[in-house]
Amino acid sequence: MRRFFMGFVLALGLPLMAQAQGAEIEDVIGSQLEAFNARDVEAAWQYASPMIKGMFGEPGNFGMMVQQGYPMVWDNRDVRFLELREIAGVLYQKVMLRDASGGLHILDYAMIETPEGWQIDGVQILPAPDVGA
Numbered sequence: 001m002r003r004f005f006m007g008f009v010l011a012l013g014l015p016l017m018a019q020a021q022g023a024e025i026e027d028v029i030g031s032q033l034e035a036f037n038a039r040d041v042e043a044a045w046q047y048a049s050p051m052i053k054g055m056f057g058e059p060g061n062f063g064m065m066v067q068q069g070y071p072m073v074w075d076n077r078d079v080r081f082l083e084l085r086e087i088a089g090v091l092y093q094k095v096m097l098r099d100a101s102g103g104l105h106i107l108d109y110a111m112i113e114t115p116e117g118w119q120i121d122g123v124q125i126l127p128a129p130d131v132g133a
Contacts, residue, residue, distance in 0.1 A: 021118075022084045025093050025111050028118045033076050033097070036066060049112050049121040070123065073107070075100035082106075094126070104128055 028047050035044035041063035045053070048062060056062040067074045082094035093109045110122040 021091070022081075022093075025084060025091065025109075025118050026081045028111070028120065029081070029093060029095060029109055030079065032120060033073065033079055036074050037076060047120050049114065049119040051121055052119075070107075070125070072097060072099035072103065072105040072125075073123070090121075 032044045032047040035041070035047075041059045044066070045059040045062055048056075052062070056065060076097045076099065078098040080096045082096055084091060084093050086092075091111045093111060095107045095109060097105055097107070099105060106126040106128060108124045108126055109120055110124075111118050112121045113119075
């Protein structure tokens with residue numbers, strides 16, 4: 001009976017833990033998107049993983065890369081969080097957003113948990129959804 005009870009508690013607890021992780025991850029991504037809209041690259045930099053920080057060295061380089069390579073992130077609106085999933089041990093948060101011209105984009109955020117909390121470890125632009133076809 002005790003084994004059944006422990007299994008039951010675990011079965012209930014795991015979805016709650018995943019839900020809490022999802023909310024934390026959405027907060028991180030949402031905060032970084034807000035920082036880019038405010039042109040606060042220093043704040044946006046704080047949500048980047050150590051690997052990303054190592055690649056760009058300082059916030060200005062990072063901001064320039066986002067502005068040039070991810071204009072839909074630099075000027076974003078109407079952000080919607082889609083599914084959070086695990087692939088090969090890495091959590092990916094799919095995000096749909098609109099750019100400054102109203103274009104729809106789907107991005108996949110790779111997330112890692114660090115001692116400072118969840119951080120963004122990379123972003124991939126996915127093919128746009130086929131709307132109205």
